[in-house]
Amino acid sequence: MTGMKISHYFEFEDHVTGGIRESVAHQRKILDRLDLRYSTDPTLNGDAFHCNLMGPRSVWYAKRARARDIPVVAHTHVTAEDFGDSFRFTNALAKPLKPYLEWAYGLADALVCPSEYNRGVIEEYTDTPTRVISNGVDRQKLEGFESLRSEYLERYDLEPPVVFLVGHVIKRKGLETFVELARRMPELDFAWFGPLDLSLKGRETTRLIEGSPDNCTFTDYIDDIRGAYAAGDIFCFPTHEENEGIALLEAMTAGKPVLVRDIETFSWLEDGTDCLKVSQSAGGSGVAAFVDALERLKDPERRELLGSNAADRSEAFSLESVANQYQSLYEGVV
Template sequence: MRVLDYLELDAQLDRAGIGTAHDQQVEALDRARAAGSDVDVVTSPWGDGGPRAAVRRGLAGRGVLADVDVIHLNLIGPASVALARYARLTDTPLVLHCHVTSEDFRESFRGSNAVAPALRRYLRWFYSQADLVLTPSEYTKRRLLEYPVDAPIRAISNGIDHGSVADHEAYREQYRERFDLDGVVMFAVGSVFERKGLTDFCEVAAMTEHDFAWFGTVDSGPQASPTVTRWTSDPPENVTFTGWVDDKPGAFGAGDVFFFPTKEENQGIVVLEAMACGKPCVLRDIPVFREYFEDGHDCLLCETREEFADALNRVADDPDLRERLGENARETAADHSLERVGEELVDTYEQLIEAR
């Protein structure tokens, strides 16, 4: 069984959650193959030799695109639309992975709220072409059913590549010194958006005496929202925006309590990464986190800035609470192994092929 697992604009998305999700899919399928599954994954639609060789094959009357049994697409742009049409023309099972919804597009870039309603209509059309839509959570599945998307939908966790953050402690002193961090540090990881809870992150920081650090890309071009520009150019004294860091484990090594007041997520790979590092997590109480995590067991869920500040202070002042939440978080992250993701993906592909 040969699968095209394709991410349009992969080079541009290597720092984004979609890029991480795609990389983890490929790794999960590689592990499934190593464990004995009959699956071979390719990430380019062009087959061997790239687009120039594909053109030569086409001129010679041979197939232009890679010969595959399943097409699995992870984005929604023109190349993905073309490949979805190709799947229909060749009767190849088509899987569309929902990493983008109109809800999580809001409060991301300048003008994103204005575009979101039109995006919802486009996504309803695009996802409805699939033989199967995969979502990272039951929450996102419910969202798509409300659009409504006219295709079967199945929820599969994005999983967590434990190896990607395994050596985080080795970076601790280097990164804390580099960014002048001290004490029990509250931290977030990922691109800086208002949708990720930027304003609450800063306002809560101003209510406490702890150091706060946000490790992630800060947009400075015309697409940057005024809110991002305002907070990152003049943050509270105890908040550091580091910008992009080359060593992701360094972010998880430097921080002590993962603080993520995001307003909307399809799952939140970064939370699983923090949990894999044994970090206690203080999160916003939103449905997708209720689906995967348990308040008071592997995280603390909060709704207001006052609740966030109180939770962060409690965790900072209580080493036993930090340790208990962190150890339970490790166990939660272990349930999202890439081995399990690979098994579920292979089973999904096999079912689609058998149904043909």
């Protein structure tokens, strides 16, 4: 790949946070690792145009790249399915978003899907060739997290074992279940580490946050994400829809036992070995089944075993492992 140059564009880079921003950061670390030259500006001077969000500017460049026989690679971070129950107005936008994305993703020569589940969704959108490449986990970013434990437990007045979650506080990620679990298990502390952005939230999301019990802490943005993995003991992720879940991979890398809703995205995780799963058919939001699982995870030995297995499983998602797949991707399209 000597001499290859990529236009690696992230539209709305100054405004988009969360998992998409993390994925782009991981991709650029990988490009550095592969010793590939790349521009973060959209240009038609490279050997490939790689866009992470199919906004209007990305579409404009993608169309012109194709006209010049420059291959277009697009990430499928966004689907109509995972757009709802996120921020205010996203439910209303999800329906018209799908035909737009069907058209926009159809402009690419290759689509990068972060999971097999995401690929299945995208293949209903377009017949553009797809390739599954994990967003990966930046193990280096988590180094030394253990040393922050007492500081972050004290900062947020948390008593171990702490049930925790990391990421934007949005309804889709199981906010209702998380709050209700805290209400039903007052003997445990629950902490959600991540931006609140209440001005962007709908009325019901705001009500859930403001009406949460005293043992449920919403930290808002924290400057060192390692603090979340230091303070947390059980990663509880009752999300209803997810393309992959970088925070999940980070929790596993940190050796934390993981409790998830049994959705198709997490089919690669083995219940009872890599994690504990709560069935979708557990009725309603499955709160009672989550309570039962958390009761089992009160056992320190069980937490230790599941966390150790999770850490072993996460090694396949390191940036070193993912880098080879990007090398193959670019060699294939250029």
